Amino acid sequence: MGVTPIRPGELAGVPLGRRPAEPIIEIDHVSQVFKTSSRRDHTALSNISLSVEEGAFVSILGPSGCGKSTLLYIVGGFVSPTSGTAKMKGKPITGPGTDRGPVFQEFALFPWKSVLGNVMYGPLQQGMNSAKAEARALELIAMVGLTGFEKFYPKELSGGMKQRVALARTLAYGPEVLLMDEPFGALDAHTRTRLQNDLLEIWERDRKTVLFVTHSVEEAVFLSDKVVMMSRSPGRIREVIDIDLPRPRRREELLLDPRYQNYIVEIERMFDDSGDNELPS
Amino acid sequence: MKGALKHLSPALACCGLLLTWQLASLGLKNDSFPTALDSLRAIPPILTDKEALINILASLRRMAIGFALALAFSIPLGLLMGRSRATAAFFNPLLMLVYPVPKAALMPIIMLWLGVGDVSKTLVIFLGVSLPVIYHSFEGAKAVEEKMLWSGAAMGLSAGERLLRIVLPAALPEILTGCRTGLVLALITMVTSEMIARQSGAGNILFNALDMGQYDTVFAMIIIIGAMGICLDAVFETIRRWLVRWSEPQFDMPLSFS
Amino acid sequence: MITTRTTNEWLLGAAPIVLVLLLWQGLVSFGYAPATLLPPPVQVFLRMGQQLASATFQQDIAATLFRLFAGFAIAVVLGVSIGIAAAVSPPVNAVVRPIVRVLAPLPKVALYPAFLLLLGFNHESKIMLVAADALFPILLSTYYGATIVEQKLIWSALAAGTPPRDVLWKVVLPAAMPSILTGCRIGLVISCIVVFLAEMITSTDGLGHVLVTAARTFQAVDMFVPLITISLLGLILNGLLQGLRAYLLRGFPSV
Numbered sequence: 001m002g003v004t005p006i007r008p009g010e011l012a013g014v015p016l017g018r019r020p021a022e023p024i025i026e027i028d029h030v031s032q033v034f035k036t037s038s039r040r041d042h043t044a045l046s047n048i049s050l051s052v053e054e055g056a057f058v059s060i061l062g063p064s065g066c067g068k069s070t071l072l073y074i075v076g077g078f079v080s081p082t083s084g085t086a087k088m089k090g091k092p093i094t095g096p097g098t099d100r101g102p103v104f105q106e107f108a109l110f111p112w113k114s115v116l117g118n119v120m121y122g123p124l125q126q127g128m129n130s131a132k133a134e135a136r137a138l139e140l141i142a143m144v145g146l147t148g149f150e151k152f153y154p155k156e157l158s159g160g161m162k163q164r165v166a167l168a169r170t171l172a173y174g175p176e177v178l179l180m181d182e183p184f185g186a187l188d189a190h191t192r193t194r195l196q197n198d199l200l201e202i203w204e205r206d207r208k209t210v211l212f213v214t215h216s217v218e219e220a221v222f223l224s225d226k227v228v229m230m231s232r233s234p235g236r237i238r239e240v241i242d243i244d245l246p247r248p249r250r251r252e253e254l255l256l257d258p259r260y261q262n263y264i265v266e267i268e269r270m271f272d273d274s275g276d277n278e279l280p281s
Numbered sequence: 282m283k284g285a286l287k288h289l290s291p292a293l294a295c296c297g298l299l300l301t302w303q304l305a306s307l308g309l310k311n312d313s314f315p316t317a318l319d320s321l322r323a324i325p326p327i328l329t330d331k332e333a334l335i336n337i338l339a340s341l342r343r344m345a346i347g348f349a350l351a352l353a354f355s356i357p358l359g360l361l362m363g364r365s366r367a368t369a370a371f372f373n374p375l376l377m378l379v380y381p382v383p384k385a386a387l388m389p390i391i392m393l394w395l396g397v398g399d400v401s402k403t404l405v406i407f408l409g410v411s412l413p414v415i416y417h418s419f420e421g422a423k424a425v426e427e428k429m430l431w432s433g434a435a436m437g438l439s440a441g442e443r444l445l446r447i448v449l450p451a452a453l454p455e456i457l458t459g460c461r462t463g464l465v466l467a468l469i470t471m472v473t474s475e476m477i478a479r480q481s482g483a484g485n486i487l488f489n490a491l492d493m494g495q496y497d498t499v500f501a502m503i504i505i506i507g508a509m510g511i512c513l514d515a516v517f518e519t520i521r522r523w524l525v526r527w528s529e530p531q532f533d534m535p536l537s538f539s
Numbered sequence: 540m541i542t543t544r545t546t547n548e549w550l551l552g553a554a555p556i557v558l559v560l561l562l563w564q565g566l567v568s569f570g571y572a573p574a575t576l577l578p579p580p581v582q583v584f585l586r587m588g589q590q591l592a593s594a595t596f597q598q599d600i601a602a603t604l605f606r607l608f609a610g611f612a613i614a615v616v617l618g619v620s621i622g623i624a625a626a627v628s629p630p631v632n633a634v635v636r637p638i639v640r641v642l643a644p645l646p647k648v649a650l651y652p653a654f655l656l657l658l659g660f661n662h663e664s665k666i667m668l669v670a671a672d673a674l675f676p677i678l679l680s681t682y683y684g685a686t687i688v689e690q691k692l693i694w695s696a697l698a699a700g701t702p703p704r705d706v707l708w709k710v711v712l713p714a715a716m717p718s719i720l721t722g723c724r725i726g727l728v729i730s731c732i733v734v735f736l737a738e739m740i741t742s743t744d745g746l747g748h749v750l751v752t753a754a755r756t757f758q759a760v761d762m763f764v765p766l767i768t769i770s771l772l773g774l775i776l777n778g779l780l781q782g783l784r785a786y787l788l789r790g791f792p793s794v
């Protein structure tokens with residue numbers, strides 16, 4: 001195996017200024033079983049344990065149907081696990097909270113609110129006065145590059161723009177962890193690349209903890225400090241790989257970097273070996 | 282130019298229909314089928330007759346009250362049913378049983394219990410409007426994207442706040458479609474129950490004229506009631522468009538009429 | 540996640556129906572409502588069994604069903620053909636659209652006196668009213684279903700050698716079928732309601748007439764029987780249509 005897993009605390013490739021690694025999210029022996037109409041129950045997740053250090057960008061990578069999104073929803077508190085516990089900063093997760101902000105593939109913007117209204121929603125909900133909330137929202141709208149679109153309704157935006165709004169809306173209320181559920185999955189290749197670059201740039205400013213679900217190997221390697229590879233039926237963690245690439249990352253540099261290419265080839269080979277990708281979902 | 286034509290086309294259609302009527306009645310030469318012109322001429326006397334006008338206005342007032350009460354009751358119920366499987370399972374079979382009951386047909390029974398007053402008439406309209414509004418609110422609330430509710434929950438909205446501030450606006454286009462159907466149904470129920478009860482109101486005027494052989498009055502009343510339906514629908518549609526201007530354009534005519 | 544209807548939900552759904560029946564019985568038993576105004580449920584159902592066995596009541600049902608089916612059939616034929624025509628032909632659309640916009644919100648029951656004057660007090664005027672009322676939901680859903688048929692479906696059929704004039708029958712109509720059947724279902728329930736109302740307003744036979752006669756003589760029991768009969772008819776017809784729908788749409792993804 002070409003990739004040597006690096007133990008936590010040994011993330012030597014990560015540049016200076018990093019806080020000492022301590023788990024912000026701990027997933028402890030989590031299983032999720034769905035009842036189906038047929039007699040056989042569907043085990044979406046089987047005995048998952050994982051811890052995520054504060055400030056880390058962690059991707060959960062796997063074929064469709066491996067339960068990777070379900071794992072994210074459990075951390076979000078949207079779904080409760082059949083067994084096991086998930087903890088946020090040592091406290092068991094019992095429901096959604098403003099400390100964990102989701103960004104969904106489906107955008108889930110409020111269609112009856114303008115861009116500004118969507119981004120202001122969270123700050124207002126937290127009791128910020130409207131002038132302050134608006135200032136905060138405008139700042140974030142500028143950060144995701146949508147200045148000038150404040151008055152637009154979601155239906156008037158392209159997919160990429162909608163996802164930028166969704167990101168701004170979530171960042172606006174200052175969650176400690178970002179939970180991103182295949183956020184770029186519904187976008188075309190070009191838009192996807194641009195959003196990946198922009199997300200990385202935004203993230204590298206304040207290094208919020210990110211849990212990022214994807215089925216794209218390149219996306220996972222490009223963005224993450226750590227890639228959690230999952231297999232399906234039942235959903236299990238098969239490997240955790242530390243991505244030891246320097247930051248800030250620039251796509252044009254990485255594409256030429258043999259280490260980057262090596263990670264991708266290795267991960268793809270591991271998926272191919274299991275023959276996991278061709279099963280009907 | 283093309284936009285203006287599109288705007289005028291319903292008016293054109295009205296004229297076309299009246300013209301067809303005029304030609305048909307001239308061609309048929311039937312005593313009991315007055316021409317469109319004769320019928321139109323019979324409208325002003327009805328609308329200036331004080332008693333008839335009071336009757337019609339009283340009908341409209343009952344209709345408005347019945348409609349408003351039905352909305353106040355049905356929208357929250359529909360939304361709750363759409364968001365809670367247990368609530369839906371509880372009410373659905375009962376509503377399915379009640380669905381094919383002709384509401385205006387309950388008029389004789391309700392009159393037996395509550396008399397011929399405003400209460401009976403308003404109650405029948407309330408019953409007639411409720412079902413489509415419940416149904417559409419239910420469908421609208423059921424279709425609200427789960428991820429949208431999750432986003433709200435992550436921002437700290439409680440379950441009650443989510444129902445009010447996410448489910449209600451998100452289901453609004455569908456709710457308003459139900460209201461539009463309900464509005465037309467309120468008018469239908471009102472007229473029908475008046476036809477059955479034969480006490481007062483537009484439906485009663487219509488059948489009294491029929492009994493007395495005043496055929497131009499019959500057709501004039503038909504035009505009046507028809508115009509009420511078309512105008513109410515047009516006004517409501519304008520309001521609806523404005524309220525849900527943010528939503529993706531939908532098919533512009535409600536598909537369900539019951 | 541596949542959702543299934545569990546036994547619990549059936550029980551939950553049966554609860555309010557049982558409650559209504561209990562409340563009904565209770566109101567009578569505890570003397571809150573005199574039996575002349577609200578007959579006890581048992582009496583109503585016994586009377587219903589009696590009536591169903593009687594020849595006159597059967598004739599009333601037959602008269603109602605005949606008007607219902609005749610009107611509904613006319614509405615289906617007209618609604619589906621006009622709906623499809625308006626969807627595939629722009630000139631037809633230009634004519635039909637404004638007319639439908641005007642006529643759809645018009646309370647059709649107001650036209651009933653006109654039908655009476657033109658077609659007489661027999662079957663025809665009632666059939667006409669049923670057809671007029673059931674037409675628009677069927678027409679509108681057909682039109683809607685046919686306009687959202689994917690262009691690529693038609694292209695695929697043409698590429699596979701379907702003659703252009705057959706596309707209508709072989710592609711558009713089947714593809715619009717789910718929507719057409721939804722319209723038919725709404726139309727059918729409306730037909731049930733309207734035929735009953737028309738018979739109540741003026742008729743010499745039919746279920747609606749039975750109700751009016753009972754109301755004139757203050758026979759509360761006999762007022763409930765036709766109402767329950769028409770609701771049951773509505774449910775049975777709806778169930779039959781659901782069965783037909785399940786058969787016709789066996790290839791479509793379930794909704």
